[in-house]
Amino acid sequence: MSAPRIAHSRLFPRRLHHWLTTVALALLVGFGLTTPVRAAVSDRFVVDGVPVDFVMSPGIPLVDVIVSFDAGSRRDPPGKAGLAALTRTLLTAGTTQHDEQVLSEAFADLATELTGDVDPDRATLSWRTLAKPEIRTAAAALVAEVLSDATFPDAVFAREQARMIAGLRDALTRPEVLAERAFTAAIYRDHPYGQLTTEASLTSLTRDDVVAFFKRHYTRATAQVTIVGALTHDEAAALARTLIAALPSGEALPALPPVPAPASTPQTIVRDHPSEQTHWAIGMAVLSRDDPDYFPLLVGNWILGGGSFSSRLMHEVRERRGYAYSVYSALEPLAQPGPFVIRLQTRGRHADAAREVVAATLARFLAEGPTPEELALAKRALADGFGLRIDSNRKLAAFLSVVGYYRLPPDWLERYPEAVRAVTLEQVHDAFRRRFDPNALVWVRVGGAGDQPNAPSSASNAPPAPDAAATAH
Template sequence: MIRLVLAAWTVVMLALPLRAEVPIQEITSPGGIKAWLVEEHSIPFTALEIRFKGGASLDLPEKRGATNLMTGLLEEGAGDLDARGFAQAQEALAASYSFRVHDDALAISAKFLTENRDQAIALLRTALMEPRFDPDAVERVRAQVVSGIMSDLKDPNAIASSTFNRLAFGDHPYGSSKSGTLETVATLTRDDILAAKAGIMTRDRLYVSAVGDVTAEELGLLIDALLGDLPEQGAPMPTLAPYLLTGGVTVVPFDTPQSVVVFGHDSLEREDPDFFAAYVLNQILGGGNFSSRLMTEVREKRGLTYGVYSYLMDKDQADLIMGQVASANDRVAEAISVIKDEWARVAETGVTQEELDSAKTYMTGAYPLRFDGNGPIADIMVGMQITGLPADYIATRNDKIEAVTLTDVARVAKRIIKPEALRFVVVGQPEGVVATQ
């Protein structure tokens, strides 16, 4: 059965053509739930994406990790089914469910065949509305979470990221791991898990998308059956996260042959009119491919690292421009110096027309490749909704990239690239790197 399902998914990945124009229908169910739909009837298969805004950021400080623990328990038994029974029922239906929590959202994905649609939705509804949270399941998942936390305490990449977040955001939820700490996770009770579920699974923060063999009328009935009984309102949303860091260097001693470096500073919001210019600028500066300035200067010319990159981090309550690099302890100081120089150079002189044209070509050409199946398209659509983008964004996104001019990039570079504000968090035994505070 599993082989047949995987084969079906492979076919579905090819069901929709590679394109950046998707015929989105905006629907409202009879019960008043809004959703986006792309009908694709060539394969008897549907991908459903559900998001609840707020995510792990809704945790109370002393209950940090509660939403993450609750999420991990959603498929560990529901209704009359214990964990094994739920898994067997899911496999018998050839359905797939995924439950994930992020800082700003709880994500639920479901994939099911048309012939089993009603049963698959009924089983998912049981998981969402009647989770058992049995004591043995709670302890089993708690142990998995604790194992992950302990692993992160020994991982220089995780240490660098967590240190930067703690220094940048302090007591705000962004300042600590969504998994919680060893202390908070150890004290979480079943009542805390129930409270976390009640705080986030509500209609006032619900977003839904679907792609596949389902009509608008069928989807409306489906989501009412699945989600219509949710409570109306959840816990208060988190407040804006003040950015607390200034420029400088933080060193975290760690016994490793190479140092890991996370760096960054505050940036602009996704809704800012200059966002697309900033997006293109970052692609040129360090956007993850071998032609970026950081990759050219740090790796190609000097051989200081296997990889270096930067990215715009768009969270609901904070916006940063970030980057990461790893280099040998005796060379990491030089890598940091080169990154600083490139940060300053792009702020002062902007980019060249050749760099801009190359970035546009890559970004507009790569975009349609994201739409490579029902699941990815549904995921993109629900992300658009939760971000507040219009349904025609897919069709207009490349036009916005193409509209960015050299003057736009130069202006935005001077506005958002702040060499003096760069904070480097270095985890390792770096030679020649002096902590500033």
């Protein structure tokens, strides 16, 4: 069977990069040219009540710093989804000493890159600067000003709120976004991880909401600092102290409720969309950051769907049947169980057949487990290729901030390759059988109406109503 035509997607460059990375990794593994893991044991200490994870990296005269706060989207109040993201966006909108433009120029004058992000668990402020003492100290003082003295101007608040609403409206026309939202809501239901940003929730936000969220969540009690660069221990401690000096002490935030148990029967959610491609998102909540099954599940997922062209899903869905250009599975660990998800897109006429192949492939993997050859390939790829994932200060800081924020052992990164190599066939098979129940899976299907018999030729040009109602079976 010839491969079906796959509509062009904005995700193609990412998939091409993933494919090229996998090919390069295979070549490196095959020729024994993979990079050894850098010394990545964290020097962990506490500065004024804030945990700090530091790795000395003297080879490059730069410093990478990530400040994390328990201020992710899980902390959005009910009905206020989007507040965490808006607050983080507005952090650099000005302080009592510098307006937005002057603040941006001040960072530029110090050759300091300032970025950040919000995920379900945390909000981050990341910055890179020169290790030269007078520059790094001035940069740290400026970042400290942002973290303690943000003013959230009314005009900038209105601008960014409008920008988020416009971005959401656009996102809700895309089938892959609709699938992801429906999947998240289905597996987490009324848990904070399942609260979705809507136009109504964004419209309801006020500047007072942002100020209150900032005061409650950007404190020493919720903070963690990661530093990688050409510094000594004492210099790193002094840098951290400058960063947090003006932060209020704050209070620990309340624990979140447990993630709801999976349903006892499979759930299928169908959303109409005029696209030719059907987007599937299939899975359940499984893996936390400190999960004792972390490494068996990691290795097993690589074999099932995480290993690109070497995975079972790719072989069965794409290579044997030509149903999809890309199909993969992913584990997305969080503080509480994060998603295991299989994602693929296929022509609408192949949607049901592709589902059957995915179900059969997963069922066989759960029943039989991996083969010795699959296990050996997965362990070599994951263990030998890990050094490439932390081969720069910036990459190392990103991984180290995860280790620090989730309070994983300080030597977690250094032990990663050996932990992978120690995984056995029995451990993979046992972990998947215990943790995955085919009857508990959520199956989300969005789109494909434009690739059905007698489909209107103009269907692909008509966007759906935003967040159209789902049909559950």
